[in-house]
Every structure is written in structure tokens, then in C-alpha cells.
Amino acid sequence: MGVSERKARAKEALRQHILDAATELFVSEGYQNVSMRKIADKIEYAPATIYLYFKDKREIGETIVREVFEQLTEQLQTLEKSITDPDEALRAGLRCYILFGLEHPHHYLLTFGPDPEPDLSGELTPTDRAGLEALAQLRKALMRCMDAGTVRRDDPEVLAQTTWMCLHGITQMLICLKTAPSFPMAPEEAIISTGLDMLLRGLRP
Amino acid sequence: MGVSERKARAKEALRQHILDAATELFVSEGYQNVSMRKIADKIEYAPATIYLYFKDKREIGETIVREVFEQLTEQLQTLEKSITDPDEALRAGLRCYILFGLEHPHHYLLTFGPDPEPDLSGELTPTDRAGLEALAQLRKALMRCMDAGTVRRDDPEVLAQTTWMCLHGITQMLICLKTAPSFPMAPEEAIISTGLDMLLRGLRP
């Protein structure tokens, strides 16, 4: 037959086309400032058509975000394998997280920025999943350091979540303050290395 | 004359009336979910009337936020005076900041959440001002600790900004994750005390 497969391919192609257009717009203008009509215009389809491929705008955003964050997870895993010293691996992982946020500011804010109307369904959103994955990586790295004696033995989950929150604070604020030229921010690299130092010292036994 | 003063008072009263209504709505429904029409309905005026008292919706939000954040500054100053030990004063100040955020989640997110469209005018927004004031308090507390020898001598500005970013991360994430019941968050108090511990240890010489 082959015809139904061709149609399925075409359908998938348009779906990807929508995602590509949306990604480009989100990155250059920010999620909030991109309307469904802008996306529709870019791909030269009617706005209603998009709803045949995605439930709503949120789903488009979440799909894009998930794809990008898989890159982060990959990078972190590669890092963990390539660095033998647990302490250095932890430091490198933390730095990698911050740099990833700075390289994908819109994706980062869309994922971990505060949600205007949180999902109360009890379902795990892609955002939650992204957080949990990053958290799992972090917990693993922390436990390796515990075994090596460079991080104090404490509830790994509490330690991981707290560390992640601090890391997130640094990342988000760097992103936000970079685009707010009025704020007298200290040099970026100074903040990053000081932040990493503080966190690692704070975790020591 | 006296009549012009009475009119000025009446004008000021309506302005405050708008702020009161807006505050109530913002706190219960969140900034994003409150429309100008909702505010207008609540005070039983036409939406257009509000624009005679405020430039736009943003200005209403900023005015409210500024008023609330003056409370934080006051609390922090009171704290600083009432605690003699610099280290304890710092710890209490940091804890106070987090608790303030948790008590005023909407105000906090509105002030320090990422701005959808940042102000590129170069002007210091009320948000910047709130951040700078909190930062100034923190820098002062840190320098007292430096003198006491409990915090390492380093660039106070970098140290303060980095600490603040971590503190912000903890505060914001606690706010967000509390309303996202799907996320398996560690106990709030554990995170707070662990976070404060980490920060203080990280700051030591």
C-alpha cells in the first residue's frame, strides 16, 4: 500500500514544521510574546489547523522544552562518565547546568519559571519530569561524593533538592538580570564561580 | 479655600480604593489572572477610569509590590538591630526573607519572577529597587560577619549577590512546588534549614 504511510509521514512533517516555527519564534521573542496566529502565519496555515496537531499552546511549549532538556540530561550523563573524581564531576555538572540555562534562556524560563496557573491535576507535567531528571542526576553525583567523603552524609534527597534550588536561583537570576541592563550586576563569571564554591563548601562534611 | 484639598483627598481615596481592590484580587487569583475589568467591576467603575489613576496594569502591580516589600525591609532592619551576634543575625535575616516570600507568594513572584518583557529603558524599575534594597541589607549583614570572622573576606558585592540568588532560588521553588502537588518535594522545613546551613557554611572562611 504505502499510501497511508506517506500520509502519516506528511502529517508528522507538518507537526515538526509547526514545532520548528514555534521554536524559532519562542527563542527570538519569548514564549509569552508568540501567539498562535504568529506561528500560523509563519507556516502559512490557518490558526485552527495547529489545533489538529497540538491540544493547545501549552502543549507546543512543553514539547519543545522536553526536546531541549533531553540535551541537558545527555550532557550531564556524558560529563559524569568522563570525569572520575566525584568532586570535580559534581562541580562540572553544576556549572554545566548554569551554562545550559544561559545558552537556552527562553527554554529555561519556560520550564522552570513560575507557572501562571499551575497544573492541579496531580499529573506529572513535562516540567516536573525535567526537574526530576535533573534532580536524579544531582542526587547520584552527590551520593558518589558522599562515598568519597567530600560531601557530608545527610538525606540525599533533601541535599539534592536544596542544592538544585540554589543552582536554579543563580541560573534564573543571571538570565533575568542580563536582560535588565539597569541592574548593577556583578560579573557573570565571578557569580558563577563564587556560587559553585559556596555550594560545594556548603555541602562538605 | 479647602475645596481643592477636599477634591485632592477624594482623588487620592479612589486611587487607594483601586489599589485595595487590586491587592485583594492579585493575592487571591494571582497577577496574571486578574484583568483590568475585574478590578473595575470590584470598585464599580468603568475600566477606563482606572487609567486616569494609573498608567497601565504594570504600574498597579509595581505600586502594590513596593508597598509590601517595604514591610520586608522593615522586618530585616528590626531583626538586624535586635540580634547582636552577626552570624545569628545573618541566619535570621536569610530565614526571614524566605518566610516573607512564603507568606506573600503572589507578591514575591510578581517582584522576582522572570519578567515576560523586561524594561529596556535603562530605568530602575520598582522591582530593581526592591532587589537592591534587599541586597544592601544582605551586604551589610555579610560585612558585619566578615568583621567578626565568620564569613571569609571576599568581594562583598559578589558574595551578597550570589547568596541572594541562592536564597531566591529556594524561596521561589518552595512557592512554586507547594502549589504543584504532583512534585515529590522534600519537607519544607528540612529544605529551609538545610539551605540556610549550606549558605552559611559556604560563606565561612
Add this chain to the structure above:
DNA sequence: GTTGCTTTCTGAACACTGTTCTGTTACGAT
């Protein structure tokens, strides 16, 4: 007491937003 001026307020509109409903078009199968 009527006129005129100023301030305060509003109804209606504009240009958007996300989303849905109904109808049309295109195309493969019978």
C-alpha cells in the same frame, strides 16, 4: 439663575489573545 469651564467619568471601540465550531475542499477507496 443661567452661562461657561474644568474635571471626572463612561461607552464604545481597537487590536490583540487562545480556542472552537461549522463548513469546504481534497483525495483515496469502492
Add this chain to the structure above:
DNA sequence: ATCGTAACAGAACAGTGTTCAGAAAGCAAC
């Protein structure tokens, strides 16, 4: 050639922030 289905689009709905011309109200002077 007909039919059924899947893909698409136009128009509309209900909402948003904001603006603008005009109405109402209060007060001064005549």
C-alpha cells in the same frame, strides 16, 4: 462516478490591555 473520510480554513466567541470622543457633574463668574 460516487462516497466517505481526513485535512484544512473562515468566522466567530469570549476574553485581554488600552484609547478616545463624548457625556455628566461640580464649581466660578456674570
